[in-house]
Amino acid sequence: MAHVQLLYSLQQLDDEIRRNAARLDEIHHLLADDETVRKAKIRALKGKALVERVEKELSSIEAEVKAQQIKWEQNQSTLYGGKVQNPKELQDLQREAEAVQRRIAQLEEKQLQAMGTLEKAKRNYKKLLHTYHQAQAQQSENQAALQGERQQLAARQADLKVQREEKVRHLPEDERRLYEDLKDTRQGVAVASVNNGACSACGATLSTRLMQDARSPNRLARCTNCQRILYDPS
Numbered sequence: 001m002a003h004v005q006l007l008y009s010l011q012q013l014d015d016e017i018r019r020n021a022a023r024l025d026e027i028h029h030l031l032a033d034d035e036t037v038r039k040a041k042i043r044a045l046k047g048k049a050l051v052e053r054v055e056k057e058l059s060s061i062e063a064e065v066k067a068q069q070i071k072w073e074q075n076q077s078t079l080y081g082g083k084v085q086n087p088k089e090l091q092d093l094q095r096e097a098e099a100v101q102r103r104i105a106q107l108e109e110k111q112l113q114a115m116g117t118l119e120k121a122k123r124n125y126k127k128l129l130h131t132y133h134q135a136q137a138q139q140s141e142n143q144a145a146l147q148g149e150r151q152q153l154a155a156r157q158a159d160l161k162v163q164r165e166e167k168v169r170h171l172p173e174d175e176r177r178l179y180e181d182l183k184d185t186r187q188g189v190a191v192a193s194v195n196n197g198a199c200s201a202c203g204a205t206l207s208t209r210l211m212q213d214a215r216s217p218n219r220l221a222r223c224t225n226c227q228r229i230l231y232d233p234s
Helices: 004-032 034-081 086-169 172-187 208-215
Strands: 190-197 229-231
Touching: 004 172, 004 190, 004 208, 004 229, 034 086, 172 208, 172 229
Parallel strands: 190 229
Antiparallel strands: none
16 A cells, blocks of 8 residues: 555655755845945944044144134234334235235135035934944844744754654655655655646646546556656545
């Protein structure tokens, strides 16, 4: 007597084991994948670097403005202090004062531009940092869910393997070998159901005799096209 129904139930178990294994492998890669967080962190660090660079530029401009203001004050003190009487020297001091004022005006314009750039850079950095923190939070949430799913699947896999061993134990050695050989050579599918008069695995149309054999509990019917074991659950 053939054990077709037992072979079919073994195939269903192996199908679920294979699907679970694929999902476990996918979960492993998902848990190791921090690409979204990594990219968000890089963007945030670039935003921070821009803020720091502009702050440094602004600080440099402010220092030069202060130096020029001191220079202008010294110039004015000398120009109007009464110690210099020579007309040419006074004229040179006046020209120097005008040049310093022009330089201060230029620097103050650069200072305003740098302050505007810094404000924009800080706003952008704040957004990028928020996005980075969101990505971290989402990753933590996803990983918690994936860890839970992985534990459930691992427990289910252990249970399925116990069930599989029990079913294999009740199979005759020749049927077990046939099943394993077909599973190895037919992409993991050794037993195919009959679906609308055709093999569900390869789609080949089955003869009336073969369909009858597939319904019989005493015969091991096999598809003439793919050689898989046939099972008709109807």
